[in-house]
Amino acid sequence: MRRNAEIRQPLAISRTSIEDILARSISVFALVLYGVSLPDVFAQLLFNAMDWGLVLLLAIPAAMVCTALARPGRWRHRAAGTAAALLLLSFVLWHLGVIGGGDRVASRPWSWGFAGIGIALACIATDARISAVYGAIFSSFIFLVPLTVAGNARAWYESGQDALLTAAMTVVIISPITALRKAARASDDAADRAVLEAGAAARAEALRAERTRLDGLTHDAIMATLTAASKAESADMMAAAAAAAQSSLLQLESLHSRDEVSSISPDELVNRIVAATAGYPTRITRKPPSEGAPASLPLAPSRALIQATAEAVRNSSLHSRNGQSEVTISLSRDSGTGMCQALIEIRDDGPGFDISSIPEQRLGIRVSIMKRMRDVAGQATITSKPGAETRVQLIWKGPEAA
Incomplete structure (x- = not known):
């Protein structure tokens, strides 16, 4: 790309x-x-x-x-x-x-x-x-x-x-x-269903892959350790088997935090945003990376950025003049802190709205965009008013993935 x-x-x-x-x-x-x-x-x-x-x-x-x-x-x-x-x-x-x-x-x-x-x-x-x-x-x-x-x-x-x-x-x-x-x-409605079904299929595939990986770990590590322990005849062999079992259980326990150390490249981030918004008439632009831009981003905040962008684009398709929106992706690094920064901006030319008048039961903006970004220590800013364009800014700052 x-x-x-x-x-x-x-x-x-x-x-x-x-x-x-x-x-x-x-x-x-x-x-x-x-x-x-x-x-x-x-x-x-x-x-x-x-x-x-x-x-x-x-x-x-x-x-x-x-x-x-x-x-x-x-x-x-x-x-x-x-x-x-x-x-x-x-x-x-x-x-x-x-x-x-x-x-x-x-x-x-x-x-x-x-x-x-x-x-x-x-x-x-x-x-x-x-x-x-x-x-x-x-x-x-x-x-x-x-x-x-x-x-x-x-x-x-x-x-x-x-x-x-x-x-x-x-x-x-x-x-x-x-x-x-x-x-x-x-x-x-059909476009919305297609996007939801694509997301559900992606989640199902990820779950299937995770289960396969878990099955492999269980079979290769835990079962092998238990088999070795059942054949241990001396105290040294029993201690070695116990240590191996403890190591395997710690490895299994750490699976829930694997997203924190997993990463994706900027190209993959853009590709996933394109896939997540494929059902809508969206124009996506990636700005040239600045000097020292990160080569990879952690998976958890990247996933939040992708999902929040998809929700903002979906809202734009329902309310903008031609159902169109513009997405701009920018990756850089803070020269002072050394933190990598991801900035995604979604604009549309819709009639605008009063943000303070959004009902509590409407979860699209409050939960799917704003809370989702807060959960990964990011920030979502929505600028809009009746009769003006709507702009959504998604910002995440943090250390680059290992």
Whole structure:
């Protein structure tokens, strides 16, 4: 592996990326339809009473632009919900004669297709159930147009047809969006399961290897010592057999601390991080080693670094804009203490969060990242706030493995 290696994982389908594509495409399409309908809107506005009409005329596209540009999260949901609400409000106010030309009974405020855009924006802002309620309300208002001031020239059969069309659009729009969300969620769940299964398989293989090693030690050392002791005929032979047995038992007892003296190379550390995050669209970069960088790291803190990195990357895949994250690995040595240092930084461009508001029952950050690093005398620092990127720093300092 090159010293400054950059490893790109395959881009996986995630709900975050699907939501981003839907929000941007629907917002752009809504703006196009809005631009097409502007001549009709201006033709129906009264120039002596344009205040509220102009407010809605500017507020609706502004909310659509915010929906397209906002990062995934509550701000995008608010922008899409505002645009959907303004579309419904403008429709109602025009027919009640508050805005527009009430005497122009044969005209329509703007394209009927905007009802469908309002439904799609509502689906971006909320879930399928609330979007269906929004579509039902819009369809009901369309059906009741003949009762309004600006729509009293409309025939009931015409408004009924338009209401049925809007109801059909509600089903046609919400169904594929919901299906895409379910498919993306299933893809995310499958990726999580694959990572968990890979970890379980690795642990099972390690356990099998450890059992094989233990069986070999038991057979070669302990059983051989016991056999020798059973054949001892003199006091010297008995003492030698007892000493051999005691040595074998001490060797067996020391197995639990073997991780403290085992080690892995920096290349192997990077390779294991790549394997642990293989199910996520992650870009991994290893910085060039500084002078005196360690040639090996103890196994126990290395394992904690790998597992904490995998958990941070998994969280990023669920919350970042495109499910992507960047991992930077740096190995160096403290010139003052001579201790080796491993620094791993995980960044994503998600909506951010308030760290103090994490519930106690959420163990992903508190246990899988922070406590895991504390257990090996390391440190995990998480920097994030709503509307900003999230950065996780994993630091371990200690003596180089023998």
